């Protein structure tokens with residue numbers, strides 16, 4: 001569903017022409033929300049994107065206004081759906097969607113740091129020469145500049161990086177792992193400068209999350225959810241923590257052990273979100 005009829009028809013046709021490669025999917029598009037009726041999952045990607053030099057948070061009121069139009073229509077046509085938000089700033093817009101939709105918290109999820117964690121694992125992989133899928137580590141908190149790398153948990157086959165290097169990711173680390181997190185934070189800025197937008201990695205990330213939801217997988221993904229009560233966070237703050245996902249949405253948050261520095265960073269991120277939320281015109 002999109003408001004730009006020609007672009008929408010072009011995207012629909014382009015996808016339909018790939019049908020033979022994707023196991024009998026039925027591909028439909030319309031500018032009328034009726035086409036979304038009875039959805040199990042609605043993925044929301046509409047809205048403006050960052051221009052070079054803009055942060056995700058700069059988009060907040062513009063995209064809140066877009067979601068104010070979209071969310072009520074989606075809920076009207078699919079009252080039992082899970083909403084999966086990708087539009088930026090994704091954490092704040094997940095909060096906004098929860099507020100506007102009136103849905104229970106477990107059915108309003110943001111793509112969050114599933115993408116940042118994938119970028120992190122790719123960058124660990126490049127430095128260690130081990131496949132991304134065998135590099136285990138999480139980025140939590142904001143999908144954006146205040147994201148938190150959980151260095152205390154990064155491991156390869158159970159071998160903890162912090163056991164090999166006590167100052168991993170900290171100031172004064174001789175291996176400068178902190179730079180790996182900076183690369184994750186700067187990744188979208190760099191791609192946007194080069195090609196104007198990001199698309200493939202977020203598409204793959206959303207595919208993984210949707211697959212978890214529709215196959216009732218009980219797999220764990222760092223996605224945006226309400227983290228009130230977790231790690232000392234107070235208030236209805238939506239940020240990413242590792243979550244168990246299944247057919248009915250977000251089943252549980254995994255309470256990772258965090259060190260003091262990681263918890264402080266997460267609380268700082270949460271306070272920033274609360275400040276921005278307070279200024280939004282819903």
Ligand SMILES: NC(=O)C1=CN([C@@H]2O[C@H](COP(=O)(O)OP(=O)(O)OC[C@H]3O[C@@H](n4cnc5c(N)ncnc54)[C@H](O)[C@@H]3O)[C@@H](O)[C@H]2O)C=CC1
Pocket residue numbers: 001002003004007045046047048049050059063066069070086087088089090111112115143197198199202
């Ligand atoms: N969470 C993440 O990791 C990522 C988030 N994004 C975000 O996704 C959003 C979209 O980015 P792009 O796809 O690159 O932008 P785009 O400009 O290619 O697509 C946005 C689409 O939204 C549509 N739209 C705008 N208002 C609408 C409305 N009221 N109803 C229906 N459709 C509407 C536009 O017609 C357009 O087709 C941005 O906010 C961007 O920052 C993009 C990449 C990664």
Ligand SMILES: CC(=O)C(=O)O
Pocket residue numbers: 056088115188198202
């Ligand atoms: C645009 C964006 O949020 C990303 O690619 O991370």
